[in-house]
Amino acid sequence: MPFVPHTEEEIRDMLSIIGVDKIDNLFDEIPAHLKIDGLANIPEGMTEMEITRLMSSRAAADGHPLCFMGAGAYDHHIPAAVWQITTRGEFYTSYTPYQAEASQGTLQLIYEYQSMMTALTAMDVSNASLYDGASGLAEAVLMAVRANRKSKSRRILMPRSVNPVYQKTCNAIVCHQDIELVTVDIDTSTGLTTLDALQPWQDDDIAALVISQPNFFGNLEDVDALTNWAHEKGALVIALVNPLSLALLKPPGEWGEQGADIACGDGQPLGAPMSSGGPYYGFMCCQKQHVRQMPGRIVGCTLDQDDREGFVLTLQAREQHIRRSKATSNICTNQGLVVTASTIHMALLGPQGLARVAASCHQNTVSLVEKLAAINGVEVIFDGARFHEAVLKFNKPAAEVLAALADKNILGGYDLSSEFPELDNCILVCATEMRSDDEINTYAQALEAILC
Amino acid sequence: MLIFEHSTKGRSTKIQAPTSADAIKDIPQALLRATPAALPEVSEMQVVRHYTSLSQKNFSIDTHFYPLGSCTMKHNPRACNTLAMLPGFLSRHPLAPEQYSQGFMACMYELQAMLCDVTGMAGFSLAPMAGAQGEFAGVAMMRAYHDAREDFGRKEILVPDAAHGTNPATATMCGYTVKEIPTLDNGDVDVAALKAAVGPQTAGLMLTNPSTLGVFERNIEEIAATIHKAGGLLYYDGANLNAILGKIRPGDMGFDVIHSNLHKTFSTPHGGGGPGSGAVGVSKRLLPFLPLPMVTKDNDVYRWLTEKDCPQSIGRMSAFMGNAGVLLRAYVYMRLLGREGMHRVAEFATLNANYMMAQLKARGFEAAIPDRHASHEFIITLKSQAKELHVSAMDFAKRLLDLGYHAPTTYFPLLVPECLLIEPTESEAKEALDGFIEALVQIQQEAETNPELVKGAPYTLPVKRLDEVRAAKQLDLAWGSIPRT
Known part of the structure; x- marks a missing residue:
């Protein structure tokens, strides 16, 4: 039987300890008329050889354009070591580090990841990842509305130069919370979001402005001017960035006079294969004062009983398993394995x-x-x-x-x-x-x- | 030691990136980075050694019995990983035209169909990237359904008090208020309380069946009828689908929407906390609202369904096709199991759980619901140990780590004091279960004779018990100082 190790003798022993005659008796609380007799439409099981033949032909059929x-x-090129280490069983088959002492590998790795992301973005803190860049932007919008205590507005300025699929995803996720995503037009000659285009909202209460750098067209926005414009009117700045570009470009933490408040984006360029769209991961960094509004898991460094350094999940009072309906987000786990790859990728490239x-x-x-x-x-x-x-x-x-x-x-x-x-x-x-x-x-x- | 502490200025792995690049002349200085990011500068061997040694500080399914209740930590067959990582799949751009996507799309189409069949739903979307996102998509579809009927008065989602925390958090994200429904001592939902709570304000009920208490909800038909009669919808949290796979289907129980955690039931890896997949299925009346993208087949050619085909869709949950690589792994797993393997999953997961519960009861442990059959998981409560010996469920959990077992889920569900939620899964052999039982018996003896030993555990891991209060008070979330101008 695939992936079931029991022998007939063991099954008999176990049933006799339980005190039933057959396994089916364990399901006697299910109304009999609701039980099904097999799954006729599911194909018969395949051997590893057969499924290898099928998948190899399908993978090959998709070609290499x-x-x-x-x-x-x-x-992008991904160094060979990245996924060889990432798919080690100890990373691949562990789970969310609920038992910190038995998960120091994953926890330290996430702490290193957070450190690398804060270095890359020049922001104060990073979470342990979100699902992808698009859904991460939605979480950033929700976070900005919570974090901007000066603003009573639930309006977010969303330039059309932001990836259109990100805009759609963001809308699908935030639309139930009375948040308005207000479209800002692009300059037709440069493809950029200009201060002129923002003028109509000069005197309005706005919770945050999204700035994509580079923008969807690949062009570089005047991030300093846009950031200062937003901050002068009490809006927060959500920086949507390509993390690889930050090896070259000014990091969000240094935009304008004060730096962006939240930086997010998709981690795919840092070690995740294109793989039909996933799994990738969304990263999110923010300034220190907003950390309690940040969604997702966060790892902190602490001490054990012998004063040795160790790592734990922290600030869990934000999260759904504690706060339930009052949590910062319903997010539970994230994209741990891809973050593992990305951390190794960044360490290798330096x-x-x-x-x-x-x-x-x-x-x-x-x-x-x-x-x-x-x-x-x-x-x-x-x-x-x-x-x-x-x-x-x-x-x-x-x-x-x-x-x-x-x-x-x-x-x-x-x-x-x-x-x-x-x-x-x-x-x-x-x-x-x-x-x-x-x-x-x-x-x-x-x-x-x-x-x- | 952190990777940053291995760093030496000027060291780099020259062959991992282009060997040289000209200076950038066509980007204004004001848009460029002034100082390099403070990333580690290390050799390939240092990286390989460092992360290999970190991996060795983890418990995992590959190295330890990992009976983490509600998480279904079953064996992750390696064929699933190898085949999902074939070069053709890894190099496929998500926006590649359909002519370069038929192989991948065939897998997705068949996965959608197989998930419909095992759950009894009319349609499936693979878009959501995790269980919690599947829940979001599911509740958003419930809202879209009511809104499409201009039934705007339904503002409330009912959630049993035993539910996962994601259920109420999701309802809030979808703009609903949450009302909790109590659970009876026998583990069933309090139907009288449910009947008192439903009304024209009820959008729906979110239910896990078997529940997080590890028992099948016997009144499911009455619950479904109650919700439907009030005009509400019934949501199935698929966290515990492993318990009933191939035996009974959520669609046949009356559920209108479900999410399936493919990383649980269909054995895609947990990866240290994701990526998962929370594929969503619906009954016929909710089909128009499924999230995009989905795959359909016209004249033997697969194509993507978009907003044009599905104008009432709740939209997109991600930029592309969810966690596509996870979906491929689940597809391979389902093809390996086949129709004859599905029901064995539920049968042997349930056999293992009931065997462990019977053995532990016989050895003096108190089951939370002792008189019913367990599903694929069960709960023991250590409240008498906590009261009489001052040894808590957390102490037992930490001592288990010393004995080479990952701890079960602790302190969840919140209804049962000092609880361990134990889920062995079907892939564990009897000797692993016996070893775990003996370990718990040993800890019980230690708690009676030398409680300080148990309260001080663990001793054999890279660190002793960690100070979580300090971690939250003296926040240290990143290495070194932050380069700021």
């Missing part, structure tokens, strides 16, 4: 390695944009500084061009036209450190052939 797609998931990866992504994208923009029928839409994504406009519908590229085994980018009607014929492209010059040339040649 050349990836110039970003839009929230990025094709500050210089991460900075080289980030710079290489930037350079490859600059080079890709140069080569593609040289083709007749391709135009760069938003000029200005960018990290590792850019918006290109074709002289024909984007869907048509992307389909033709896909037929040549190239994922050419993300079609912006459905989410941004004003950006018809536009796509978002990305070239990470993984893309070689040859691959960039392959893309350029294929695109040229399609457009001419």
Whole structure:
């Protein structure tokens, strides 16, 4: 029997200790007419050989298209050691560290993770992770409304330059709590959120402003000015950032005069494979004074009875298993194993390695944009500084061009036209450190052939 | 030692990243980082050694019996991991066109169908990334259902007092107030109290069955009828689905919405606290509200269902396809079990729990609900040990660690004083159960003869009992000083 070790003799012994004749008698409290007799629609069990054959053929069927797609998931190199260590049974098959003394490995690792995230973001504290970047933004919005005691408003300014799927997810999660996500338009020539665009809310009570850096189009916002604008009017700042970019870019804790109040984003670029969208993790950091409003698990360093250092889950009075209906969030566990991978990933790359990866992504994208923009029928839409994504406009519908590229085994980018009607014929492209010059040339040649 | 304490300035693992990169000239200085992030600077060997040694400070299913009640810590078959991590699956971009996704989408489509079949629901979405997010999606669908009928007066969710803390927290996140329903001493919901509580304000009831007390809710049909008659909906918290897999289905019991913790019942790893999956299923009348994305099949081609197909959907729970890699692991597990393996899960999980309860009762321990069959888990209460010997459930739990067993869940459910919630799962052999029973008997003897020994435990782990009060008062949440300008 798969994954059931009992022998016939053991079953007999156990039943006799319990005092019943057969296993089915243990289910005698279930109304008989509700019991089912088998699950006819479930296929018969497979052997490990058979399932390996099936899964291998399905994985192979999905091919390995050349990836110039970003839009929230990025094709980065992950050092071999990362997942080899992460999938050690002691990490892979343990659970939330409820028994701290028997979970010091996981707890210390989370403490190290929190330390790395605060270093990367220049924020004071980090939690142990949330589910992903999109749902993490929703938690940041809920947190900001709780944390901003000066504001009576439940309105959040949400620029359209924030990833549209993040906006949708955020709305789906916060919509039941009378929170209003107010859309701020983008500047059509730069793709940025400008102070002019914020002007209509200059005199309104606003709980927080979301600033995405880089924004969804890959462009770099004037984070100092936006942060100062928000703080001057008593709004908090939620920084939505790509953690890899922080090896290069000014960290949220240093934005403007006071720094952002909450920093969040998706941890995927730090060691999680693209893997069809998950598991990734959402990170969240904040300034010290808001820590009691932060959702999710937090690990703290403390002492044991012999005054040795050790690690425990702390500030649990915020959480659902204690506060129940008054908790900061219903979140229970998070994305521990991916955080494990990410911590090892950051340790392996170090500050210089991460900075080289980030710079290489930037350079490859600059080079890709140069080569593609040289083709007749391709135009760069938003000029200005960018990290590792850019918006290109074709002289024909984007869907048509992307389909033709896909037929040549190239994922050419993300079609912006459905989410941004004003950006018809536009796509978002990305070239990470993984893309070689040859691959960039392959893309350029294929695109040229399609457009001419 | 922390990884930061191994750090030496200037050391790096040169081959893990591009070897060089030109200086950035096209980004204004004001947008750039002024000083490098204070991350550790270490070699690959230091990293491998450090994290390997950290892993060895963990208890895990692979190393220890881990009978953590309500968490279903069963064996995680390695085929599930290996096959979910095939290169084709790992390298698939979540937004890849459907022509490069048919293999992955076939797995998701079949997983949706298998989950419908084992739970008796009409449709399933795999979007939620954890049990708590599944609960959120479920209650949000209940709200969407009432709202679509313009039935706006339903402001209240009923939750038994034995429920997981996520239930009331979720109801709050969905904009509901929570009313608790008491539980009788025999473990059943107090139906009289439930009948008194329901009314036109009732949006629904969230119920775990078998309950967190480890017994099957015998009045489930009457409860379902009571809620439905009042116009409310019935939510099934799938935390304990392992107890009934292949024996009885939540859909047949009258539930309208369920979430299934795939990391419990379908054996995806717990990973030190996630990632999990809280896939949600619904009865027919709630189908339009399922969260996105989902996979459908037209003329043998799989395609994604989006907002265009499902305008009444409660929306998206994540940027992409939930915890896709976790879903692949659950899919492999279900295919390995097959139809003939499903009911064995419930049968042997239940056999193991009842065997342990019978043995512990025979050895003098007090079961919280002694006269009923246990489900896949059961509770012993150490209230007399706490009163007479001043040795608490926490002390027993810590001493178990010394004896090589992960402790059961302690102090949950909140209704039972000094409790241990024990869930052995079907994958443990009799000798592991016997070893655990002997360990508890030994601790009982120690508590009687040398209580200080038990109260001082653990002794054999990397640290002794940790000062949680200090941790919360003198917050130390990150290493070193924080670089600020």
